[in-house]
Amino acid sequence: MDQRRLLWYLFPSYLIITIIALVAATLYAYYLLSINYIEVISSDLKGKAQIVENQVREHLVVSSYAEMDSVFNLLFEKTDTRFTLILPGGQVVADSEKDPSQMDNHRNRPEVTDALQGIVGTSIRYSKTLDTELIYLALPVYHQKIIVGILRTSVPLFLIEETLAKFQTRFIIAGLIIAMVIGILSLYISRRIIKPLEDMQFGVEKFAKGELSYRLDEPSSKEMGRLTAALNQMAAQLDEK
Known part of the structure; x- marks a missing residue:
């Protein structure tokens, strides 16, 4: 029976244990980084929405949507962020990437549903309109304490993944x-x-x-x-x- 040196019993054992611990720690650190980065992106989307919130409110009150469509297109070119304006009933009236008249009713979108309840809605899901996954943030827009619309911002998930x-x-x-x-x-x-x-x-x-x-x-x-x-x-x- 071949006998191995004690070194070749101890060394692999130490190495395997430490590598397993290292891999576990690395995966956990990457997981925390992913969560934190998504939170940072969500905060950024919220900040961008708040910048144009007052302007959006003014146009919602007078039902002037065409101009917001132009503003959203300009914002998209500068920020690579998609902007969408949705009425409380779910009708899309302005969007920086697609023709609103060709878009489905958005009332049942998870982030829109949350925003209609008065909270900032977020979700990560597949977009049929753009045929890709996006991270969404929906901000309720108030006028005289009544929700008059939903301002939604979003970016493709692949940008985050890259x-x-x-x-x-x-x-x-x-x-x-x-x-x-x-x-x-x-x-x-x-x-x-x-x-x-x-x-x-x-x-x-x-x-x-x-x-x-x-x-x-x-x-x-x-x-x-x-x-x-x-x-x-x-x-x-x-x-x-």
């Missing part, structure tokens, strides 16, 4: 570097643990050959030190006989 992919690449590179460092440290620690045992093995082989005057160096650990002292004492007693 940014996160860059972070993911950096995480992987950093993880590989850390794994290499951990591997070297694991090997170093394993060798430090095994070195006293190898020294004792060498000494015992000397004793077995009759070289009883040989003495083992005392290692730093208390347990190994006691064992080394016992072996040296045994050799000394045998040498006296």
Whole structure:
């Protein structure tokens, strides 16, 4: 039966445990980063909506939607953000990317449903209109404490995924570097643990050959030190006989 050195039992064990812990920590960190980044994007969408909220309110009150369509188109060119204006009944009256008259009723869209209840609505879902996934934010627009419309902003999810992919690449590179460092440290620690045992093995082989005057160096650990002292004492007693 082939016998492996103790080093090749200890080193892989340390390495595997540390790599598993590293992978778990990296995945969790990436998960937290993804959530935080989506929150940042949502906050940005809300900020953009609030910038034009007063202007939108003025046009909603007088039912002047055509001009808002032009404003939304200009905003889209400058910010790469889609702007949509929706009436409380769900009818789309202005949109920066599509003809509102060709768009479905939006009353049952999750973010619009939330906004109609007086809260800022957010959702990440597939858009049939644009044939892609988007992150949406819907802001209720009030006039005299009554919701007169919903101002919605959105950006394609793939833009967020592209940014996160860059972070993911950096995480992987950093993880590989850390794994290499951990591997070297694991090997170093394993060798430090095994070195006293190898020294004792060498000494015992000397004793077995009759070289009883040989003495083992005392290692730093208390347990190994006691064992080394016992072996040296045994050799000394045998040498006296």
